[in-house]
Amino acid sequence: MTGAAGRIATAIRPLLLEAGHSLVLCDAAEVSAVTPGERVVRADLRDIDAHVAAFVGADLVVHLGALADERPWPDLLAVNVDGTRAVCEAARLAGVDRLLLASSVHAAGYLPADSTAACDGMPLPAPDTYYGVSKAAVEALGALFAGRFAMTVVSARIMAFSARPVGAYGLHWWLSPADMARLVLVTLTTRNGGHHVVWGVSRNTRSHVDPAPGLAIGFDPQDDAELHAAEIERSGPAGSPRLLGGVFADADYRLGEPHGGPTAPR
Ligand SMILES: NC(=O)c1ccc[n+]([C@@H]2O[C@H](COP(=O)([O-])OP(=O)(O)OC[C@H]3O[C@@H](n4cnc5c(N)ncnc54)[C@H](O)[C@@H]3O)[C@@H](O)[C@H]2O)c1
Numbered sequence: 001m002t003g004a005a006g007r008i009a010t011a012i013r014p015l016l017l018e019a020g021h022s023l024v025l026c027d028a029a030e031v032s033a034v035t036p037g038e039r040v041v042r043a044d045l046r047d048i049d050a051h052v053a054a055f056v057g058a059d060l061v062v063h064l065g066a067l068a069d070e071r072p073w074p075d076l077l078a079v080n081v082d083g084t085r086a087v088c089e090a091a092r093l094a095g096v097d098r099l100l101l102a103s104s105v106h107a108a109g110y111l112p113a114d115s116t117a118a119c120d121g122m123p124l125p126a127p128d129t130y131y132g133v134s135k136a137a138v139e140a141l142g143a144l145f146a147g148r149f150a151m152t153v154v155s156a157r158i159m160a161f162s163a164r165p166v167g168a169y170g171l172h173w174w175l176s177p178a179d180m181a182r183l184v185l186v187t188l189t190t191r192n193g194g195h196h197v198v199w200g201v202s203r204n205t206r207s208h209v210d211p212a213p214g215l216a217i218g219f220d221p222q223d224d225a226e227l228h229a230a231e232i233e234r235s236g237p238a239g240s241p242r243l244l245g246g247v248f249a250d251a252d253y254r255l256g257e258p259h260g261g262p263t264a265p266r
Contacts, residue, residue: 001013004031005031006065007068008177009062011180015178016184016185024038025039026042027065045084053094055090055096056094059188061087061099062100066079066102070257073256076134080135081138084101100156100184101153102158103135103157104135104157104158106127106131109126110126110249113208114240128244129245129255147195154187154190155198157198159174164228170232173201174201176223182220186218192217199211203220209244
């Protein structure tokens with residue numbers, strides 16, 4: 001797992017250990033609370049040799065490492081695009097033929113949230129930011145490695161991951177830790193090879209996006225943000241995003257500048 005010191009990895013590590021898996025935790029940053037069944041490899045994403053050594057013997061690479069927000073173009077190009085290329089290449093060299101890549105809703109953030117393209121099947125990329133472009137490139141790398149090297153690659157357009165849904169659009173966008181762990185386990189076992197782009201979102205009553213691409217690989221999310229509706233509505237009105245990318249797609253959102261807020265989907 002890359003990005004192992006990050007928010008998503010930290011939340012799902014215990015769930016994957018509980019499911020009986022052992023984990024190799026790769027990150028440039030320090031990984032905390034390491035338990036039996038986990039091993040840490042401290043390396044930059046672009047260090048192919050370090051990642052080949054880390055990945056040998058693994059059944060799956062879960063690639064979460066990234067700059068997970070809007071940033072200046074050269075930074076996103078270096079970490080999210082070059083970094084993902086290096087991780088895919090390291091997986092191939094290590095003989096791992098399954099990859100879960102963290103894409104983002106921002107790869108398609110300019111689509112109207114209620115459009116047929118967004119709600120029926122999987123839309124082509126329509127990035128809303130440089131970050132979104134970097135995630136579209138992550139998906140393209142997934143398609144390349146699946147096509148050329150017969151790998152099974154799932155690119156997950158994650159919406160908004162958190163322990164509980166937050167923010168005005170949280171009832172639409174929430175991806176729970178348990179559903180993210182389900183997506184990892186499905187990528188490990190699906191017999192449906194090739195490249196798949198799926199929505200990384202829970203089974204939220206208010207979600208418009210199509211569950212079919214996920215179901216095609218066996219991803220059947222179980223959590224529903226609606227159970228937290230009262231809590232969300234106590235802190236402000238819950239609304240519907242006009243565009244899938246929410247504030248990132250606003251005309252006055254400045255390219256290259258981090259959002260940094262807790263309530264935008266990443
Ligand atoms: N959290 C969300 O709601 C969300 C939504 C959509 C997509 N995603 C994607 O999911 C993935 C994980 O998200 P997160 O919220 O855990 O992000 P995060 O920022 O908490 O974690 C990212 C991790 O990547 C590591 N990293 C960054 N640059 C690196 C480099 N050059 N070399 C090695 N490690 C490096 C960081 O140290 C960090 O631990 C990211 O790819 C993000 O873009 C997240």
